[in-house]
Amino acid sequence: MRWRKSKARILGFIVLLPSFLLLGIFVYYFIGRTVWWSFTDWGQNPEQALAAKPVLQFVGLANYRGLFTGIVDSRFRQDLVSTIFFTVFFIAGCLVLGLLLAVLLDHKPRGEGVFRTVFLFPFSLSFVVTGTIWRWLLQPKSGINRLPTFLGLPAGKFAWLTSRQQVWRFDWNLLPMILAVAAALVLALVAVASFRAVRARRGWIAAGAAVLLVAWAVLFGRNLKLLEFPEPHGFNLAFVGIIIAAVWQMSGYTMALYLAGLRGISVEMREAAVVDGASEWQLYRRIILPLLAPITLSAMIILGHISLKIFDLVFAMAGPDNTSMDVPALLMYLTTFRGNQFAKGAAIGTILLLLVAIIILPYLVTQLRRGDRS
Amino acid sequence: MKFKRWSVVVLACAALFCAAAVQAQEKLEIFSWWAGDEGPALEALITKYAALYPKVQVINATVTGGSGVNAKAVLATRMLGGDPPDAFQVHAGQELIGQWVAANRMEDLAPLFKSEGWTAKFPAGLISLLSAKGGIWSVPVNIHRSNVMWYLPAKLKEWGVTPPKTWAEFLKTCEVLMSKGVEAPLSLGESWTVQHLWESVALGVLGPDNWAALWKGTLKFTDPKAVAVWDMFGKVLAYTNADASGLSWQQATDRLVSGDSAFNIMGDWAAGYMATTLRLIPGEDFGWAPAPSTSGVFMMLSDSFGLPKGIKNRTPALNWLKLLGSKEGQDIFNPLKGSIAARVDSDMSKYNAYSQSAAKDWKANKIAGSLVHGAVAPQRFLNDFGTIMSVYQTTNSSKAAASAAQAIADQVRLGLY
Numbered sequence: 001m002r003w004r005k006s007k008a009r010i011l012g013f014i015v016l017l018p019s020f021l022l023l024g025i026f027v028y029y030f031i032g033r034t035v036w037w038s039f040t041d042w043g044q045n046p047e048q049a050l051a052a053k054p055v056l057q058f059v060g061l062a063n064y065r066g067l068f069t070g071i072v073d074s075r076f077r078q079d080l081v082s083t084i085f086f087t088v089f090f091i092a093g094c095l096v097l098g099l100l101l102a103v104l105l106d107h108k109p110r111g112e113g114v115f116r117t118v119f120l121f122p123f124s125l126s127f128v129v130t131g132t133i134w135r136w137l138l139q140p141k142s143g144i145n146r147l148p149t150f151l152g153l154p155a156g157k158f159a160w161l162t163s164r165q166q167v168w169r170f171d172w173n174l175l176p177m178i179l180a181v182a183a184a185l186v187l188a189l190v191a192v193a194s195f196r197a198v199r200a201r202r203g204w205i206a207a208g209a210a211v212l213l214v215a216w217a218v219l220f221g222r223n224l225k226l227l228e229f230p231e232p233h234g235f236n237l238a239f240v241g242i243i244i245a246a247v248w249q250m251s252g253y254t255m256a257l258y259l260a261g262l263r264g265i266s267v268e269m270r271e272a273a274v275v276d277g278a279s280e281w282q283l284y285r286r287i288i289l290p291l292l293a294p295i296t297l298s299a300m301i302i303l304g305h306i307s308l309k310i311f312d313l314v315f316a317m318a319g320p321d322n323t324s325m326d327v328p329a330l331l332m333y334l335t336t337f338r339g340n341q342f343a344k345g346a347a348i349g350t351i352l353l354l355l356v357a358i359i360i361l362p363y364l365v366t367q368l369r370r371g372d373r374s
Numbered sequence: 375m376k377f378k379r380w381s382v383v384v385l386a387c388a389a390l391f392c393a394a395a396v397q398a399q400e401k402l403e404i405f406s407w408w409a410g411d412e413g414p415a416l417e418a419l420i421t422k423y424a425a426l427y428p429k430v431q432v433i434n435a436t437v438t439g440g441s442g443v444n445a446k447a448v449l450a451t452r453m454l455g456g457d458p459p460d461a462f463q464v465h466a467g468q469e470l471i472g473q474w475v476a477a478n479r480m481e482d483l484a485p486l487f488k489s490e491g492w493t494a495k496f497p498a499g500l501i502s503l504l505s506a507k508g509g510i511w512s513v514p515v516n517i518h519r520s521n522v523m524w525y526l527p528a529k530l531k532e533w534g535v536t537p538p539k540t541w542a543e544f545l546k547t548c549e550v551l552m553s554k555g556v557e558a559p560l561s562l563g564e565s566w567t568v569q570h571l572w573e574s575v576a577l578g579v580l581g582p583d584n585w586a587a588l589w590k591g592t593l594k595f596t597d598p599k600a601v602a603v604w605d606m607f608g609k610v611l612a613y614t615n616a617d618a619s620g621l622s623w624q625q626a627t628d629r630l631v632s633g634d635s636a637f638n639i640m641g642d643w644a645a646g647y648m649a650t651t652l653r654l655i656p657g658e659d660f661g662w663a664p665a666p667s668t669s670g671v672f673m674m675l676s677d678s679f680g681l682p683k684g685i686k687n688r689t690p691a692l693n694w695l696k697l698l699g700s701k702e703g704q705d706i707f708n709p710l711k712g713s714i715a716a717r718v719d720s721d722m723s724k725y726n727a728y729s730q731s732a733a734k735d736w737k738a739n740k741i742a743g744s745l746v747h748g749a750v751a752p753q754r755f756l757n758d759f760g761t762i763m764s765v766y767q768t769t770n771s772s773k774a775a776a777s778a779a780q781a782i783a784d785q786v787r788l789g790l791y
Contacts, residue, residue: 046476046752046787050453052684071781075761140617162619164767232768320443321565322619323764337447339757340473 031353034346038063043341050340063347069226076348077172079328081233085168086243086327087307093247094303095296098254103284105255106262116259119252127249131316134245135161160241161317164324169234177221184213236324242317246307254299261295262288297363304359308352328352400430402690405452405459407445409438411646415710422706423697430690435459446753453479458682460691465748466514466678468589471506471791472752474680481681482509486692492699495717499741500674503749506791512678513699516713519732520744521574521665521673524630524638524648527658533636537663541578541606544637544666548613551636558615561635563626565619566746568611569759573745574639575610576603578667582742589743589750591789595779604772624651631660639665641675641747645728646712656728664735672739675747676716755786 040056048054067076101119105112122130137143138160145156159165170178187210194203265288273287311329318325320334328348336345402423408416413436420432437445442463449462458479464470474480487493487510493501496514504510525537533554538544551559562568577585579602580593587593593600615621615629623640624647630638631652638644645662648654664671679698685691697703704715709724714733722730743749745756762782766775 043754044785046472046754046790048477050450050473050477050479052456052477052479054454072758072761072778072785074765074778078764135620139620159616160620162617166768319564321569321760321763323565323760324619333447334443334757337450338443339754340450341754341757 035350037343038346038350040343042343042346043339044343049342056343059343063344064351066344067347067351071227074231075323075326076328076331077231078233078236078323079326079331080351082236082239082325083308083310083327085235086239086246086310087304089239089243090246090250090307091300091303093243094251094254095299097247097251098299099258099292101251101255102258102262105259116256119255121252122249123253123256125249127310127313128316130245130249131313134241134248135317138241138244159238161238161322161325163237163240165237166232166234166324167237169232172231172233173224173226175226176224177217180213180217180221184210184217187213238318238322238325242314242325245317246310246313249313250303250306254303257295257299258292261292265291301359301363305356308355308359400690401433401687402430402461402694403433403435403459403687404461404694405435405437405445405449406463407437407442408463409436412711415707418706418710419697419703422703423694426697427690427693430687430693453682456684458685460682460685460687461679461694462682463677463679464512466500466512466676467503467743467749468752468791469748469756470512470678470680472754472786474682475506475509475511476752476791479683480511481683482511483513483681483695484510486513486695486699490696490699495699495701495719497718497736497741500676500716503674503741503743504678512680513695514676514678514716515698515704516677516708516711517716517732517736518675518713518747519642519672519735520570520675520747521577521668521671522640522642522644523574523663523665524627524640524644525636525661525663526630526633527661529633529636530661535636537637537661538666539669540667541575541610545609545613547636552613556634556636558613558629558634559636560610560613560615561626561629561638562611562614562618563621563623565760565763567623567626567640568618568763569746570641571610571639572603572607572763573673574665574668575607576600576745577671577673577742578665579603579606582671582740585742586750589745589789591783591787595776595783596773601772601776604766604775608766608770608772642728642732643712645726649726649728650712656726662728662731670739671742672735673742673744674736675744675749751788752786755782755788758782758786 037056039058039060041059041062042054042056043049048056067073105116105119109115139145140159140162143160145158145160147156149155187206191203191206191210194200194206269287270283273283278286309329310327311333314325314327314330318330320330320338329352332345332348332352335341335348339345404416404420406416416434416436420434423430424432437448445463449459452458453474464474470480487501492513500514500517501510504512504514523537530536533551533556535547535550538547548559560571562571576588580588580599584593584599588595588600595601615635618626621629623644627638627640627644627647629635631648631654642662645656645660648660649656654660663669679695681688681691681695698707699717701715701717701719701721704717705720705724708715708720709726709729712729714720714725714729714736718737720733722733725733745751745759748756759779759782762775762779765778766772769775
């Protein structure tokens with residue numbers, strides 16, 4: 001009996017081994033190599049950059065320091081800011097539009113199948129195709145700016161992708177303070193939630209940490225200078241066009257996720273709510289939306305990692321050097337393969353990995369815990 | 375019976391392997407980003423090569439797209455992986471020297487230049503751009519000119535203006551044109567064409583000697599003379615179209631042809647576009663002049679091929695280089711590509727009106743190298759030049775742009791080679 005059990009175990013191990021090996025080499029080993037390269041000076045010295053056997057020197061965090069505080073890397077900092085704004089608007093747009101479409105389709109209108117296909121269709125296109133189409137549509141002189149003229153109105157004036165306007169500007173030197181205040185806000189929310197759930201100890205710890213962070217931000221964060229000069233960064237209005245294109249492509253997919261969730265809510269529950277006298281609004285607000293929360297979370301994670309890593313859509317819409325429409329992934333490609341700055345490219349890649357990890361890891365952890373419990 | 379059939383299969387396989395092995399000795403892999411309009415010119419050269427060396431199997435390894443961005447990424451991967459192609463396309467000058475010669479990956483071609491007698495056939499200014507560390511590093515196939523200003527003579531006549539000779543004159547002319555209702559007298563396209571305009575402004579403001587000194591590192595970007603370039607550049611930008619960043623260079627030329635703009639500064643591939651694609655007659659329908667303040671200077675860029683170290687097929691590769699540098703090879707390639715020969719002794723009857731005029735200037739003018747097209751600065755500096763541009767366009771400060779440029783120049787060690 002025992003022998004049989006261990007035999008099954010060995011067999012299982014042998015079956016899993018190839019995928020362990022492949023994953024280990026082609027995913028984790030290469031992640032490790034990239035992180036290692038980001039700590040070297042590969043690319044700094046032209047004699048070594050492309051040598052047959054480059055001699056690399058360990059420089060610690062110098063590449064990261066350069067990216068966040070060096071005079072020549074202002075493009076990276078703007079890209080980081082752009083990508084955060086893009087992620088927020090892209091996720092919000094997809095969730096709102098996807099939910100709206102799903103709710104409309106949930107009422108089973110005539111021709112529901114047709115509508116569902118129509119809304120899902122953009123998802124089947126490649127980002128490059130989407131990007132090219134929208135690049136043409138958003139030409140300021142010939143694209144959708146001309147739509148109002150069909151109604152006899154003056155043509156639109158917004159420059160779309162060619163706009164150089166920037167709004168919501170802030171000085172990069174304020175970044176530590178902004179981050180501290182943002183973290184304090186999150187902690188304050190956690191504290192409130194904990195008090196409500198009658199977990200006072202956790203609440204006090206969170207509240208205390210929030211107060212400490214705010215105190216640090218006010219006392220020290222203000223005087224911390226990342227750069228020797230003010231460097232304004234903000235939201236480039238040229239990104240509005242990219243956000244529209246991305247939402248157009250992905251909101252159908254979000255709709256499909258929500259629709260599946262809506263169909264999973266039992267009719268009995270809805271009828272029970274209606275019998276209890278819930279209005280349509282209350283039905284959605286109190287019953288359906290809370291039940292859709294896990295779907296919103298998965299959608300946010302899927303959309304979030306797409307938007308942080310986005311490359312092809314921006315490359316198709318903006319081209320390589322359009323700095324007001326630039327994202328870290330594009331900069332990483334150019335830095336590495338056009339500028340031959342392999343270490344700096346690896347550093348950008350590592351930062352992207354960390355950003356995606358921030359989104360995905362909590363999700364994975366909760367999933368694993370749930371799996372253990374069941 | 376069964377055994378016999380097997381042996382036949384085995385024998386056949388062995389024969390195939392032998393054939394492959396024999397062929398493997400006689401191969402030539404040519405790596406380039408010449409496709410589309412430029413493909414036929416490369417094909418013509420390959421056909422000629424095949425006629426001269428029928429035993430060699432030529433592999434045309436073209437990586438298309440993005441003005442060589444993708445090709446350069448593939449090339450870097452192959453070179454780092456120890457699998458260099460036998461011959462690869464690269465812009466003559468620092469794009470080759472700053473990365474591949476610096477990393478000791480190329481063979482010195484000075485002996486080839488000597489044995490083929492090329493040192494007297496190419497202009498001295500070009501040879502000096504190809505030279506570094508005591509050697510000559512690539513064979514230039516073609517020459518394009520960067521500092522050309524295009525216009526339509528009929529339109530200029532209608533507006534009552536003449537092509538300006540200096541940048542100061544250019545600003546005045548643009549004022550006149552604006553008063554006549556031309557909204558954007560100078561047409562401009564996406565980001566690299568803005569950099570292309572910058573290099574013509576810089577050459578005009580600095581003059582050829584200071585331009586060369588800038589790239590040798592002896593003239594600082596923060597020098598008042600170099601800061602003045604940004605001042606003039608800002609004034610010129612004020613006369614350009616607002617939707618520039620959404621237009622390709624062809625669409626920028628279209629603005630000129632349709633009469634929305636009066637001038638366009640672009641390399642002389644624009645002549646090919648207007649003459650071949652738009653069917654305009656050079657010299658009659660469209661005209662050209664050196665970019666303002668740059669007459670007598672030929673800002674050149676050139677595609678070239680070098681000899682990587684450690685390749686499998688050295689002799690076929692050397693023969694390929696010999697064909698590229700020969701008078702015959704250059705006169706096969708260039709009329710099709712729309713460029714002129716790098717040699718000064720080519721047969722001018724094979725070229726169109728624009729090319730003939732460019733070839734005349736090529737022999738008589740002072741030669742300067744292009745920044746945007748890889749002649750004077752290494753790839754890494756050019757890669758960061760977009761950052762400098764955006765610093766200038768967001769801050770509107772010449773000093774900020776100049777100090778960013780100097781910071782990058784210091785990091786790159788500009789003028790080291």
